[in-house]
Amino acid sequence: MADRVAKLASQRAVVIFGVSNCCMCHVVKTLFTEMGVSWMAHELDKDPHGKDVERALAGIVGRSPPVPAVFIGGRLVGTTDQVMTLHLGGQLVPLLRQAGALWL
Numbered sequence: 538m539a540d541r542v543a544k545l546a547s548q549r550a551v552v553i554f555g556v557s558n559c560c561m562c563h564v565v566k567t568l569f570t571e572m573g574v575s576w577m578a579h580e581l582d583k584d585p586h587g588k589d590v591e592r593a594l595a596g597i598v599g600r601s602p603p604v605p606a607v608f609i610g611g612r613l614v615g616t617t618d619q620v621m622t623l624h625l626g627g628q629l630v631p632l633l634r635q636a637g638a639l640w641l
């Protein structure tokens with residue numbers, strides 16, 4: 538299942554694994570949208586293999602529940618905490634540019 542996660546995570550420059558009713562997932566999606574980033578979401582509660590993906594993500598992220606799990610350029614950035622820390626520290630924009638997710 539970790540192979541499936543890696544494959545899904547590399548489909549776009551920014552991939553967010555979440556669940557449809559997660560407020561922290563919404564926060565991350567809103568941040569990227571307001572930054573002009575095109576992102577892809579995998580809603581685990583709508584995926585027939587969502588529970589398996591969630592277990593694999595928990596092992597990768599190191600916590601349960603593992604959502605939102607944000608991947609940039611196919612690499613795990615982390616959950617909301619890590620994304621916001623990068624953003625506030627001025628490191629998120631360069632990371633997004635490097636991945637080709639942000640042009641400005």
